[in-house]
Amino acid sequence: MWGSLFLKQNKKAPARSSTKYRALAVKSEDGTINRMEDLLNLDVTPYTDKIIAEYIWIGGTGIDVRSKSRTISKPVEHPSELPKWNYDGSSTGQAPGDDSEVILYPQAIFKDPFRGGNNILVICDTYTPQGEPIPTNKRHKAAQIFSDAKVLGEVPWFGIEQEYTLMQQDVNWPLGWPVGGYPGPQGPYYCAAGADKSFGRDISDAHYKACLYAGINISGTNGEVMPGQWEFQVGPSVGIEAGDHIWCARYLLERITEQAGVVLTLDPKPIDGDWNGAGCHTNYSTKSMREEGGFEVIKKAILNLSLRHKEHISAYGEGNERRLTGKHETASIDSFSWGVADRGCSIRVGRDTEKEGKGYLEDRRPASNMDPYVVTGLLAETTLLWEPTLEAEALAAQKLSLNV
Known part of the structure; x- marks a missing residue:
């Protein structure tokens, strides 16, 4: 340019x-x-009915997004109209070299903001040739949870706050930071404006518009506490849709940062020291929580979450122990807590929810690199399908002062 x-x-x-x-x-x-x-930028629509479908899947690390393109004979409106495909799983850490074929099942479609026209992005999950989900396919289990009649009846809503950090290419140091040095202390950067306080706004704005174009239910963005760190929010989304939308939004962000020559990291603590980490706070509610008397339902959900704290923590992202220290607006990874308007708790309940007696809870434990299929599925399973023993429930209620 x-x-x-x-x-x-x-x-x-x-x-x-x-x-x-x-x-x-x-x-x-x-x-x-x-x-x-x-x-x-060439628009081929006047010359052919064919479209390009970008098949997107999650690679072997559980956080890397992979994709490849294929020509489809005509525009499509539903994933069921698309053929299954395959890829070399031995090159993504998902299959051995002597049996490397992994099958892609199209699950969700989004408009392609890079190619425009009728071209599409396709979120897929992954299976063996025999039709079994491979170990890194976390969508399959989440879809089973969200298809349970009890879960369906509660219409679970999710609002996911994805934090991320932009890094300078080749030097592994946040965007806007002096190479080998540090900016001034945190304070001026959160939701800030100005060349000395906001770094990467063009990437955040480009991503925002790309998400809207694609049909992702993005609800907002903001600059974060650590300079070079940003956040976008997706939701409210129902059930499995939340994971599909977050993964597609992550893919778009990877592509945009690629074009900008900036590196995206979802590391939960990209810089050691007195700097905020990066989380993926997950807001959650059910139909019963949103109706009259919902606050008592929320308290029961918090009780269940307290009893499965270790199970959730183990599934909430790699390296999360570096972020959940009890400092920088986090709770300790080793203990469970909840509170109203307290960002230092594991679970936060908003003032409006307390006042109205109904609403939602915010799980502040998930790391920025969490798998949204895993987190949303676990929240629904723990609060709607899992039942603790009466003894455990009573002890937890006493400890948390839930008064249930």
Whole structure:
């Protein structure tokens, strides 16, 4: 882009690009064109009914997103219209080399903001050729939980707050930070404006619009406490949809940061020391919680969550022990707590929920790199399907002062 601007101002300058991949050619005396961008932006809709479907899946680490493209003969409106596909699982850490075929099952469709037109992004989950979900397929179990009649009847809503950190390419240091040095202490950066306080707004805004275009239920964004850190929120989403939307939003963010030459990290504590970590707070409610008397239902849910604290923590993201220290607006990873308007608790209940006697709870324990299928499925399972013993329930109620 800078090369194009320079050429427009200085016609005698050679046609050079700011990157080795760009091919500029003189179009007229007062302008240039980028041949690559013309092709990338080419609308093929008037010339063919065929579309490009980008099949997206989660790789072997459980946090990496992979994708590849295929041509579909005509526009589609539902995943069932798409064929299954396969990929080399030995190259993603999901299958041995001598039996490497993994099958992709299309599960959710989004509009493709990069290619436009009728082209689509396809969220898939992964199976063996015999039809068994592979170990890294966390969507399958979540879908089973959300299809349970009791869970369906409670219409579980989720609002997920995805925090992330932008890093400078090649130096593994946050965007906007002096290389090898530190900015001023936290305080001025949260929801801030200004070149000395906000780093990466163009990426956040581009991602926001891309999500809206794609059909992701994104509800907002903001700059976070640590400089170079941002957040976007998705929801309210019902059931399995929450995980599909977060994974697609993460994919879009990876693509946008790729184009910007910035590295995205979902590490829950990217910088050691007196800096906030990155979480993925998950707001949750059921039909009973949203109706009159819902606060008592919320308290019962909190009781159940307290009794399965270790199970949840073990599934809430790698490296979360570096973030959940009891400092920087977190609870200790080793203990369970809840409170009204207290961001230092495991579970926070909002003032409005307390006042209205109904509403939702916020699980503040999930790390930024959590799997949304796992977290949303666990919340529904623990609060709707799992029943503690009467003795455990009584002891937990006494300890947490739930008065249930």
